[in-house]
Amino acid sequence: MAELLEGIRVLELARNVAGPFAGKVMADYGAEVLKVEAPDGDPSRRAGPFLRDEPNAETSALFLHLNTNKQGIALNLADREAQGIVRRLAAEADLVIEDFRPGQLDEWGIGWDALSEGRDDLVFASITPFGQDGPYRDYRASEITLQAMGGPLHLNGTAEREPVKSGGNVAHYHAGLSAAYAMMLARWRVEQGGAGDCIDVAVYEAQMGFRDRRTVYMTATAYVGRSAKRQRPGMRMATGVRPCADGYVNLLAGGGRHFRGVLEMIGRGDLAARPELGLPLLEMPPEFVEEVETAWLTWLLQTPKQEAVAKTQALGVLGGAIFTTADLVNDPHYRGRGVWETIDHPMTGPIEYTGRQLILSDTPKQPSCHAPLLGQHTVEVLVDRLGYAREDLPRLRAAGVI
Amino acid sequence: MADQANGRDEQHRLPLEGVRVADITVVWAGPHVTQLLGEWGADVVRVEPMNRIQPYSRGGERVMSKAQAMRAADQGVLQSAYPDFDPGEDPWNRSPSFNAHARHKRSMTCDVMSPAGREAFLRLIEQSDVFVENNVPTTIERAGLTWDVLSEVNPRLIMLRMPAYGLDGPYRGYRGFGTHVEGMIGHHYLRGYRDMTPEATGDAFTADAIAGVMGALAVTMALRHREHSGRGQQIEMPLAEAFLPALGEYILDYTMNGRVAPPQGNGHAAHAPHGVYPTAGDDQWIAIDVASDEEFEALCRILEAPEWTRDERFATGPQRWLHADDLDALLAERTRPHDKMPLFHALQDAGVTCGPVQDELEALACPDLEAREWFQPITMEGVGTHPYPGLLFRMANTPNRLHVPPPKLGEHNEQVYLDLLGYSHEEYQSLIEQGLVGTTYPPEVVPRTF
Numbered sequence: 001m002a003e004l005l006e007g008i009r010v011l012e013l014a015r016n017v018a019g020p021f022a023g024k025v026m027a028d029y030g031a032e033v034l035k036v037e038a039p040d041g042d043p044s045r046r047a048g049p050f051l052r053d054e055p056n057a058e059t060s061a062l063f064l065h066l067n068t069n070k071q072g073i074a075l076n077l078a079d080r081e082a083q084g085i086v087r088r089l090a091a092e093a094d095l096v097i098e099d100f101r102p103g104q105l106d107e108w109g110i111g112w113d114a115l116s117e118g119r120d121d122l123v124f125a126s127i128t129p130f131g132q133d134g135p136y137r138d139y140r141a142s143e144i145t146l147q148a149m150g151g152p153l154h155l156n157g158t159a160e161r162e163p164v165k166s167g168g169n170v171a172h173y174h175a176g177l178s179a180a181y182a183m184m185l186a187r188w189r190v191e192q193g194g195a196g197d198c199i200d201v202a203v204y205e206a207q208m209g210f211r212d213r214r215t216v217y218m219t220a221t222a223y224v225g226r227s228a229k230r231q232r233p234g235m236r237m238a239t240g241v242r243p244c245a246d247g248y249v250n251l252l253a254g255g256g257r258h259f260r261g262v263l264e265m266i267g268r269g270d271l272a273a274r275p276e277l278g279l280p281l282l283e284m285p286p287e288f289v290e291e292v293e294t295a296w297l298t299w300l301l302q303t304p305k306q307e308a309v310a311k312t313q314a315l316g317v318l319g320g321a322i323f324t325t326a327d328l329v330n331d332p333h334y335r336g337r338g339v340w341e342t343i344d345h346p347m348t349g350p351i352e353y354t355g356r357q358l359i360l361s362d363t364p365k366q367p368s369c370h371a372p373l374l375g376q377h378t379v380e381v382l383v384d385r386l387g388y389a390r391e392d393l394p395r396l397r398a399a400g401v402i
Numbered sequence: 403m404a405d406q407a408n409g410r411d412e413q414h415r416l417p418l419e420g421v422r423v424a425d426i427t428v429v430w431a432g433p434h435v436t437q438l439l440g441e442w443g444a445d446v447v448r449v450e451p452m453n454r455i456q457p458y459s460r461g462g463e464r465v466m467s468k469a470q471a472m473r474a475a476d477q478g479v480l481q482s483a484y485p486d487f488d489p490g491e492d493p494w495n496r497s498p499s500f501n502a503h504a505r506h507k508r509s510m511t512c513d514v515m516s517p518a519g520r521e522a523f524l525r526l527i528e529q530s531d532v533f534v535e536n537n538v539p540t541t542i543e544r545a546g547l548t549w550d551v552l553s554e555v556n557p558r559l560i561m562l563r564m565p566a567y568g569l570d571g572p573y574r575g576y577r578g579f580g581t582h583v584e585g586m587i588g589h590h591y592l593r594g595y596r597d598m599t600p601e602a603t604g605d606a607f608t609a610d611a612i613a614g615v616m617g618a619l620a621v622t623m624a625l626r627h628r629e630h631s632g633r634g635q636q637i638e639m640p641l642a643e644a645f646l647p648a649l650g651e652y653i654l655d656y657t658m659n660g661r662v663a664p665p666q667g668n669g670h671a672a673h674a675p676h677g678v679y680p681t682a683g684d685d686q687w688i689a690i691d692v693a694s695d696e697e698f699e700a701l702c703r704i705l706e707a708p709e710w711t712r713d714e715r716f717a718t719g720p721q722r723w724l725h726a727d728d729l730d731a732l733l734a735e736r737t738r739p740h741d742k743m744p745l746f747h748a749l750q751d752a753g754v755t756c757g758p759v760q761d762e763l764e765a766l767a768c769p770d771l772e773a774r775e776w777f778q779p780i781t782m783e784g785v786g787t788h789p790y791p792g793l794l795f796r797m798a799n800t801p802n803r804l805h806v807p808p809p810k811l812g813e814h815n816e817q818v819y820l821d822l823l824g825y826s827h828e829e830y831q832s833l834i835e836q837g838l839v840g841t842t843y844p845p846e847v848v849p850r851t852f
Contacts, residue, residue, distance in 0.1 A: 002631065004623045021647070025616075029623060048671060049655040061658060065650035112798075120413070131796075136770040139750045144668065144676060145757030148689035149768075153678070154759045157595065158602045159478070162678045162687060163759055165668050167592030170608050173648040177615040178794040184622040185417040185442055186797065191629060195413035198798040205776055206794050208765060211434040211503065211614045212580065212607035215791040220483030220498035221762035222788040228762070229478025229685070233601045241590070241601045248600045250585045280466060280851045282474050313576050320582035322600045325649075325656040325663050328588040333571045339643055340657075352657040354646040358620050361549065362635035363627060 003030025004363045008187065010034070011093035012070065013077070013086070013110075015042045017143075017169045018127045018203065019099040020066040021176030022183070026095075027069035028356070029365060034089060034381065035070045038077070039400070041374045042067075051348050057374055058347040064371050065353060068343065072372030073381045074402055081401045083109050088386055090115045090122070094190075095183045099127045102137055112198045122196040123186040125179045131202030141203070146171045150207025152214045159230040174210060175203040237281060237289045238262075238296040241322065246304045251312055251319030254292065255281050258316040263292075265315060266299040345370040378402055414800045416443025421625065423532040424449060424523070425507065426514065429458045430607060431580060431641055432536030432564055433503040434614025439532070439621060440506030441793060441804065447530075447818060448504070449523060450811060451513040452840050455847055458579075460811065461497025465489045467852035485785050489850075494843060495810040496785055504808030505780060505790065510819065511812040511839050514545045519838055523547070525823045527555050531634075532621055536564035536641075539574055549636040559634040560624045562617055568640045580609035583641045588649060594665035603665075613644040615794070672719070674726040675701075678759060679734050681742035687759040688742045690733070690749070698722065700752040704745075705736040782807035812841040 008031040012023040020035070020042065027033040035042075044063040051059035075082040087110060090096055096115060098105055105111035116122045126132060129141030144165050147153045151171060157164035182199045190196050209215060213228070221227045233240065238254030253262050263272035271277070276288040300308055305321040312319055321327075328334065329352070341355030356365045382388040382402070396402045410416070421444040425436045440446040450456060461482075466474070466489065471482040482489070484496045494500070510526075513519040527533060533552065535542055542548060542563070549561050566583055567573035573586070584590045584606060594603040620637050628634055646653070652663040670676035670691070678687045692698050695718070702710045710716050710732065715725040722729055737745065742758040749756045760768070766789060771777060777789035790804060819825040819839065833839040 002627070004627045006627075007630075024647075025619065047651075049651065049659065049661070051658050053659065059658075061654035062651040065647075065654050125795075130770060131774060134770045134774045140753065140755040141757060142673075142691040142693070142755050144670070144678070144691050145689045145755055148678065148687070148759040149757040150760075150765075152606070153689070154685075154687070154761045156593065156604065156606060158598075158604070159685075161595065161602075162668070162680070164593065164595055164603065165666070165678070165689075166606055166608055167589055167666050168649060168652065170612070170648055174612055174615060177612065177619060181438065181615055181619040181622065182795045182797065184619055184626065188622055188626050189415070189417040191626060194415060194417070195799070197414070197800055199795055200798060201795040202774075205771070205774070205792065208771065208776065209791050209794045210608075211430055211437075211611040213605075214611075214762075215502045216430075216499045217480055217762050218765065218791045219502035219788070220480045222766065222790070223485045223498050223785075224475065224480070224483045224487055225763075226475045226480065226483070228480040231478065231604055233604075240605070241585075241599075241603065243599070243601070248585075250582055250590065250600075250605075252579070252582070280464070280470060282477070282479070283470070309576070316577070318577045318579060318582055320576070320578050320586040322585045322590050323588045324591050325588045325652050328586075329653060329656050333567065333573045334642075337568050337571045337643075339646060348658060351654065354650050354653055357616055357639060357644045357647060359638040360624070360635055361637075362631065362633055363624075 002363055003366055004360065005029045005031035008032065008095065009093045010095045010097065011089050012036065013096065013098040013100070013105070014127065015099060016044050017066065017172035018176035018179065019097050020044065021173050022097050022125070022180040023070060024066050024068055025177065025180050028368065033070040035067060035072045035372065036077070036086065037072060037074050037374065039074045039402070045374070056347070064345065064348070067371035068353065068368045070372055071377040071381070072375065073378040074375035076400050077108055077110070079399070079401045081396070081399070085382070085386065086110045087115065094121070094123065094187060096122065096124045097127070097179060097183065102128055102132045116196070116198070120195050121190045123183050123190065123199070124196070125183050125199035125201060127175055127179050127201045127203065129202065130204050132200045136204070143169050143171055146203050146207055150204040151210055152212060152217065155213055155228060155230055157230055159232050163230060171203055171207050175201055175206040178206045234293070237284065237292055242297060242300050244300040244303055244305050244308050248322035249300065249305050249308050249319060250322060251308070251317055253296070253312060253317050253319070256317055261315040262312060262317060263295070265311060266295065268295045271295060341368055343368050343370050346373070375402070409801050416800065416802065418443035421445070421532065422530045423447065423534060424526050424530040426535040426537065428456045428537060429579065430503070430610040431613040431617070432534055434610060435534050435562065435564070435617035435621070436507060437503040437505065438614060438618035438794070441802070446507040447526060448507045448509045448809065449512050449514065449526070450509060452511040452812060452843055453513055453837055453847070455494065455843060460494035460500045465493045465848060465850045470852060490784070492784065492810070492842065493848065501782070501785070501808040502791065505804050506806045507809055508814035508818065509809035509812055510815050511841070513838055514547060516838060518833060518836060520545065522819065522823060524555055527552055527559060529822060530556070530559065531625065532560045532562065534562045534564070534617065534621070538577055539565050539569050553634065557634060558628060558632070560621055560628065561634070561636045562621055563636065563638050564613060564617060564641060566641050568643070569638050580607035580641060581605040583609045583645065587642050587645055588652070589645065592652065592663055592666050594667070596665050596667035596669060609641050609645045612648055613639065613641045616644040669726070672723060674719070674722040675729050675733050677730055679737040681737055681740050681745060683741070686742050688737060688745055688756055689759060690754065690756045693755065695719065697754050701749065701754050704748050704752050704754065707736055778804040780804055780807045810841065811843070812839065815839050815841070
């Protein structure tokens with residue numbers, strides 16, 4: 001069965017989350033992705049969490065997750081002979097993705113200028129915190145600082161405290177997807193007879209263009225010259241996160257047109273009949289809001305989260321439950337849809353991973369292969385693909401090339 | 403064939419020129435997909451009913467007066483941020499949440515639930531490469547516009563369906579925004595404060611942002627495959643499932659170790675200090691992330707706290723991590739007197755990873771974004787000229803400027819019905835008379851709260 005990206009070859013010179021996620025998405029849908037790691041491995045191999053919490057370069061969850069379906073070789077990119085190997089590998093690749101500081105790969109003779117020479121069709125993408133030019137070009141950044149500068153971090157959390165970061169590495173996952181999209185756009189043009197291109201992804205700017213409240217409030221602020229602020233919990237009547245019998249739910253009940261039905265459903269038809277309910281939320285009398293909140297919480301605290309969601313959904317209310325990872329992984333909906341994929345690995349044994357994002361009617365995703373062990377395909381690539389003699393390998397190893 | 407306006411040549415034309423996208427999307431995630439396709443050259447035709455407002459899409463279903471909107475803004479709520487807070491006569495054309503994603507799209511009014519509208523839509527499908535929708539699954543089913551039907555009309559169509567939870571399964575009919583989906587996949591819980599309940603964590607819409615890019619990527623991958631196979635296909639991409647890979651390491655921690663990830667707050671698995679610290683002024687903060695001894699020494703130097711480098715508790719990375727709460731409390735006292743921007747530059751110059759927490763006004767004034775011309779002005783009739791969020795990435799050899807303003811409701815009706823779909827003037831006139839084609843909503847569908 002053909003896969004979506006069959007025939008596309010990707011060279012990945014990228015570390016941690018963003019670049020490897022771009023490579024993973026393409027590898028998961030059929031591209032042939034060759035990952036180049038330093039001899040001590042991608043830093044995500046040291047990030048964990050590890051199997052049984054024992055640090056081991058082969059059992060870091062972050063690395064295992066982000067590098068499925070790739071081949072891997074270990075090369076010291078600062079070494080001249082290794083740079084020659086990269087140039088040969090790039091000559092066979094359609095797409096190159098890298099995440100070194102601006103100018104680093106040029107210094108090594110493996111940047112866009114070197115690799116695109118005589119190659120109109122090469123697509124080359126760089127992911128950096130602030131892009132290839134501009135006053136912040138050489139500044140340092142990480143997930144939390146980029147969410148702070150580029151994302152809506154100032155709006156996350158409660159007005160009573162410091163703003164709080166969005167969970168995990170979302171800024172970098174998003175930037176990786178953006179890079180993958182940019183590369184596929186450019187590759188599409190190449191296959192239509194156009195030229196390749198050099199793509200500049202700044203995680204900062206990708207965060208700025210992040211389509212959650214960020215772009216909405218950015219446009220709104222440009223329209224009115226004011227910006228939004230963090231809100232206090234419980235500020236919106238019967239809307240937002242509330243406790244229930246066995247956890248928490250997040251229901252958009254109070255502000256919606258379905259709220260009358262909700263009040264009737266919880267046995268408070270008397271409140272549903274009150275004229276205050278017709279006012280804009282921010283203008284309702286506080287005593288009325290208090291009365292409604294009390295009724296709402298009384299019902300919620302007697303109702304388990306799944307039941308509260310199902311009953312309000314049946315009335316047309318938007319909302320959901322607050323799941324933990326355990327709730328998520330064991331949930332029959334996701335399990336029944338087959339979102340988890342068991343992948344075997346020599347060190348961890350078979351483990352469930354997040355599988356496909358897409359269900360494709362013509363090119364279903366094929367079973368996945370585990371992330372490469374450090375340097376797993378070095379011999380295969382150097383000997384079988386590039387024609388090195390097996391006898392060369394000890395010398396390359398001793399010289400610190402591989 | 404150089405494009406003089408943009409300095410592009412044929413080899414570097416916008417990649418999706420020549421690709422047509424039919425768009426029945428609502429709220430944020432779906433419109434973001436078609437935004438990303440449109441700004442890279444696709445001809446996106448937004449198909450919108452004019453006899454009802456698509457929920458939460460043109461921002462017109464609860465319109466506040468200027469006074470009400472300004473009172474809300476005083477409380478930090480930008481619910482109704484029409485230009486100058488004025489909803490005007492046609493608020494649906496002035497909504498920032500709509501206009502933020504609607505550039506580079508055309509709008510036709512067409513109610514696919516009516517026989518005449520469905521007919522027009524099928525004609526559009528014949529001439530489209532892609533169809534994107536993100537409605538509750540039953541909406542498309544009730545309209546009779548499922549893949550089995552549309553693939554008969556156009557076997558080369560790429561149909562992207564983006565339900566919240568799936569076209570099947572127990573949650574198939576569940577309605578929600580990105581923020582609700584984030585609850586149902588464990589992200590809301592993760593992004594809480596470590597010492598507070600999820601109630602203290604407000605809404606985010608991260609799932610919409612991730613799904614938007616993933617959807618656009620899926621479309622380009624499928625277009626490319628179509629060139630080889632000759633066939634289109636249906637892509638089902640639930641919002642929930644598009645987001646799951648962004649949680650991959652937490653999910654593996656559970657499946658591998660049985661650990662339920664607790665709320666993460668501003669903490670990090672290995673770095674300390676790592677957090678958001680107060681600076682001078684009201685609600686002003688700086689994020690700092692120290693990953694090495696060198697960075698810690700530089701931090702102590704800039705904040706004039708040499709005693710920390712001699713403190714046993716902070717001698718090594720693991721020690722700092724163990725005593726992160728103590729360190730955070732000390733650090734907050736030292737950052738508090740500083741203005742965040744000078745502190746940001748001083749720390750960066752010393753090699754410390756940090757960044758100011760920026761609101762939208764600060765972002766609009768950021769010198770780095772200005773130097774890179776990230777914001778781009780768009781002039782929209784009746785709305786004025788304003789800077790809009792720019793592109794997610796740049797292509798060095800393909801200059802790309804935003805230049806098509808968000809479409810007003812039905813703005814391109816004539817172009818689409820007459821020129822593209824081949825309707826006669828008489829047929830077009832008849833659609834207008836039936837109330838299916840036009841440029842305004844009937845007054846009763848735009849409830850005003852004043």
